[in-house]
Amino acid sequence: TVDCPLPKRAEHLAAGGVLPHGLPSAVHAELVAADREIRPGGPLPGDTDGDAERHDDELIDVFAADIRDFVRRHDLAGAVVVNVASTEPAPDDDSLPPSSRYAAAALRAGCPYVNFTPSAGLHHPALAPLAEASGLPYAGRDGKTGQTLLRSVLGPMFLQRALAVRAWSGTNLLGGGDGAALADPATAAAKNAGKERVLADTLGTTPEGEVHIDDVPALGDWKTAWDHIAFDGFLGARMILQTTWQGCDSALAAPLVLDLARLVARARERGLSGPLGELGFYFKDPVGDGPSSLAEQYAELRR
Ligand SMILES: NC(=O)c1ccc[n+]([C@@H]2O[C@H](COP(=O)([O-])OP(=O)(O)OC[C@H]3O[C@@H](n4cnc5c(N)ncnc54)[C@H](O)[C@@H]3O)[C@@H](O)[C@H]2O)c1
Incomplete structure (x- = not known):
């Protein structure tokens, strides 16, 4: 976990051109106050290794x-819990990963929950019955802010124009903390599964091709994503579309996190519970059975 104080982090972001100059000093007091609210997660070094289940339960209580x-x-009046922590590798046993402990704590504290990451969170077999019994609304998984956003717009175009997609390949270069976390192949696999699901859902078939993520620390918060799409037109005419997306990850994600916090708080107020499929617009791998094309997801959100 990062221990850089929020005001310092904001200065880095301003120096990197992500935040307007002067903003970090204008909100310095608020950042210091927010920093004071940060509590350590766990387990921490030195925590006892007792009976694992009891250990989890104690942490969740804390x-x-x-x-x-x-x-x-x-x-x-209430709080909402949003997971924006580093992506975890997919768990390989039944134990609760950190994201699932935090999700369980959200339920225990009576809070709606949003998973902005591909990590397990509430999506863990041990938590499914708790989520249902809690009567709380929840949304996820993995914010759709770049390459997948573009895929969820282009996929339906190919389908609707009957242009058969033969292969869809993608490469990402990213810096920042997310780039470092995703340099680990197990963690990247958790992330890429969501990106590939969007293609399978919008095209109705799974085209050839893979997604790669490279960590390039020098890029900081900027990400470059290339897509290369091989498709067939009339009488099998072979064509290629290539796209280059250069986005600032934090600037793309922040307004979505704010929207989601407000929308799930409102859902809670209105007594909605369970998976909020209407919020699929925001996610790579949405809960519920909503549509997967961005236009339909937007219509669903507005409805
Ligand atoms: N556009 C986007 O930024 C975007 C889009 C979709 C999904 N996401 C997901 O959001 C998450 C955050 O992305 P980021 O670029 O801000 O990453 P980052 O590395 O900059 O920040 C991750 C933060 O998580 C904290 N953390 C790690 N493990 C933790 C734990 N066990 N408990 C509490 N805190 C912990 C770290 O201290 C750090 O502050 C990632 O999972 C990423 O995949 C981001």
């Missing part, structure tokens, strides 16, 4: 108490 304490001290 996290839930932190959330309730936050709500009480600030005299809030």
